[in-house]
Amino acid sequence: MQKWFMHVDMDAFYASIEQKDHPELRGKPVIVGGDGPRGVVSAASYEVRRFGVHSAMPLAQAFKLCPHAVLVPVRMSRYIAVSHQIMDILRRYSPLVEQASVDEAYLDATGLERLFGPVEGMARRIKREVREATGGLTCSIGLAPVKFLAKIASDLDKPDGLSILYPDRVEGFLRSLPVEQIPGVGKAMRQAIQELAVRTCGDVLRYPEAFWERRFGKAGVTLHERAQGIDPRAVEPFTPPKSESAETTFDADTQDIAFLKSWLFRHADRVGRRLRKQHLQGRVITLKLKYADFRTITRRVTLEAPVCTTESIYETACSLLDHVRLEGKVRLIGLGVSGFDNQPRQLSLLLGEKPDREKRRAKLDNVMDKLQDKFGKTSVVRGRLFQPPAKSKTRP
Numbered sequence: 114m115q116k117w118f119m120h121v122d123m124d125a126f127y128a129s130i131e132q133k134d135h136p137e138l139r140g141k142p143v144i145v146g147g148d149g150p151r152g153v154v155s156a157a158s159y160e161v162r163r164f165g166v167h168s169a170m171p172l173a174q175a176f177k178l179c180p181h182a183v184l185v186p187v188r189m190s191r192y193i194a195v196s197h198q199i200m201d202i203l204r205r206y207s208p209l210v211e212q213a214s215v216d217e218a219y220l221d222a223t224g225l226e227r228l229f230g231p232v233e234g235m236a237r238r239i240k241r242e243v244r245e246a247t248g249g250l251t252c253s254i255g256l257a258p259v260k261f262l263a264k265i266a267s268d269l270d271k272p273d274g275l276s277i278l279y280p281d282r283v284e285g286f287l288r289s290l291p292v293e294q295i296p297g298v299g300k301a302m303r304q305a306i307q308e309l310a311v312r313t314c315g316d317v318l319r320y321p322e323a324f325w326e327r328r329f330g331k332a333g334v335t336l337h338e339r340a341q342g343i344d345p346r347a348v349e350p351f352t353p354p355k356s357e358s359a360e361t362t363f364d365a366d367t368q369d370i371a372f373l374k375s376w377l378f379r380h381a382d383r384v385g386r387r388l389r390k391q392h393l394q395g396r397v398i399t400l401k402l403k404y405a406d407f408r409t410i411t412r413r414v415t416l417e418a419p420v421c422t423t424e425s426i427y428e429t430a431c432s433l434l435d436h437v438r439l440e441g442k443v444r445l446i447g448l449g450v451s452g453f454d455n456q457p458r459q460l461s462l463l464l465g466e467k468p469d470r471e472k473r474r475a476k477l478d479n480v481m482d483k484l485q486d487k488f489g490k491t492s493v494v495r496g497r498l499f500q501p502p503a504k505s506k507t508r509p
């Protein structure tokens with residue numbers, strides 16, 4: 114049976130939602146982003162992209178390129194609500210839907226022709242349903258016999274696009290496809306490839322697989338496969354996270370340890386809460402610091418027993434910070450938890466088998482989480498957080 118992968122990608126998602134919700138912004142160069150003097154562009158409308166503005170660009174630079182752009186704050190909960198609507202539509206077509214980000218998903222469309230007719234008609238129907246359900250938002254859809262080509266295809270005809278790569282076209286398409294369009298080809302690899310005078314997937318095939326493997330290891334083998342249109346990956350309906358993290362860029366660089374630790378506590382609480390929601394616990398705690406000159410260091414430790422309590426994550430991160438000799442002012446601090454147990458366990462089970470201290474901490478977290486779920490995030494604040502740290506931007 115012919116395999117079909119569909120990649121659905123919303124067009125300028127955050128910016129389009131803002132333009133839809135605020136009609137006065139329609140047709141205007143809109144930047145969604147914030148906040149503070151060091152904010153970055155989270156999303157850019159098509160009107161502002163013409164000026165060279167793109168996401169992840171510092172706001173200061175964006176406003177130099179387009180001084181009359183309108184800045185709108187990020188309203189993540191609104192975008193997530195719209196995202197749910199879109200994913201619900203996709204799940205009506207196939208149980209195999211993999212949400213790749215808030216505005217992007219893969220759908221395994223293999224065999225669906227029998228239910229919905231040819232893939233082209235099905236894609237058009239999905240586009241129409243998305244537009245109707247969201248009050249006018251457009252998406253671009255790519256269809257191809259393998260996953261990575263579906264993603265490339267969805268980008269070919271943006272916005273409001275539909276690109277279908279039929280199996281008999283794949284070879285010709287790949288021959289002239291620039292290598293950097295293949296997802297996963299990083300900067301280092303790109304440079305090395307340029308030195309080899311390899312520009313397209315066709316060029317990649319001039320060298321045998323063994324050559325690529327020697328040069329780039331596993332990534333080289335993958336490149337050689339992709340250049341032939343091979344991609345064994347399936348659509349994965351749910352991928353559990355490999356790590357949970359939070360980080361903050363400060364408005365002003367600092368070397369104040371107490372201040373840094375207060376942020377570690379906030380992040381530990383945020384990350385811990387997310388872990389507990391998913392019944393996950395991790396063994397590896399990572400501290401990340403970015404200095405004023407953008408040098409980044411990470412420190413990590415693997416614990417004997419996995420943790421998910423705010424207090425344990427915080428303590429571990431603090432001890433990592435205590436072992437760092439700061440080499441200047443810090444502009445960003447972050448922390449992450451990874452190394453999850455394969456089998457997520459119920460919190461109640463956790464409570465039963467932990468040593469006393471962890472048990473006590475888990476109980477406190479449990480109470481806090483329940484109160485916050487019921488009455489909102491600001492309803493109960495831990496003593497340590499009572500004095501709000503100076504304003505800055507936090508993600509995610």
Ligand SMILES: [Mg+2]
Nearest residue numbers: 122123124216
């Ligand atoms: Mg998108």
